[in-house]
Amino acid sequence: MKRIFFLFLLICAPMMGQSNALFEKANEAYNDGDYPEAVSRYTEVLKNGEESAELYFNLGNAHYKLNHIAESIYNYEKALLLDPGDKTIQNNLEFANNMVVDDIKAVPKSGLSNFINGIIGVFSFNGWAWIAIIGATIFAILFLLYYFSLGSKWKRLFFTISITAVVIAFISLIFAFHLKNVTENNEFAIVFAEEVAVRNEPNPRGNELFLLHEGTKVQILNTFQDWVQLELENGSTGWMLESAVKFL
Incomplete structure (x- = not known):
């Protein structure tokens, strides 16, 4: 070995x-x-x-x-x-x-949703996982100190901090798995073609819905042969050639 x-x-x-x-x-x-x-x-x-x-x-x-x-x-x-x-x-x-031609306005979300997403987005999946591990470790150490401590004052202090640590660890674990779930179930791509038509079906003869230009970020909903189904931040959907985008 x-x-x-x-x-x-x-x-x-x-x-x-x-x-x-x-x-x-x-x-x-x-x-x-x-x-x-x-x-x-x-x-x-x-x-x-x-x-x-x-x-x-x-x-x-x-x-x-x-x-x-x-x-x-x-x-x-x-x-x-x-x-x-x-x-x-x-x-x-x-x-x-700011250099992107397409000015796509995102569908507004509730204030609470934006607040929660803002907090979760502070760290990556690994970041939240490490916070959970550190919180669990602090809880274990402080709970042992609480258990073996003789003074009631120290017992209350160790117990309070240990419970706070385990709550933080639990919340961090939830955030980590939420980010992991979002990453696995939401696939995004950047348009690399200078200009590409988005159609109502995965067919070059499909009706043209709108045009997208390089740099626009799209969410990938589905793939079919050489086509991808996309969704924009404003809720618009359609099909475009897969060769026009690069997956994140």
Whole structure:
């Protein structure tokens, strides 16, 4: 087993070092204003199997500098999936979305729904899972202190904090599974075609409902052969060619 472990390290270490070197070279190219070279280097890192919010964010910035609307939005969205609470990523995504031709107004949700979704969106699935684990650990430690403590004052303190910790852990666990369920049951994509027709059926002879342009984010409801059924934030639905979008 040890031999296998060391063999794994020998194989992976050079790859990780290579990816880090590529990432640094990409950053240097970006700082020098050579954005095509930065895009090329960042993309190489992705091809090596490395993923991080910082990597997607930097790649999105390089595409943004080149006025690549769809590519910049796609990479900012990927970065947000890994770090949903990052304000810088959110701000840059908003700037990129301002370049999108399609002005789609989202269907307004209730204030309570927006408030809850805003809280859940602060952390990723892993973030909420870690909070749940930490909360459960604190509960276990403090409950033991409560159980073995002799003074009534300390017992009340340990009991109160331990119950608070377990409640936080339970709520975090619910949020984590909610995010996991949303991710698994809601698939999104970014339109990469400069302009694409959305039709009422998965057929090139179907009636054209409206046009979409690059950078627009759509929710994928269904797929059929070379077509995808989509829904926009305003509730509009239709079919478009799958080749016109890139899945998140």
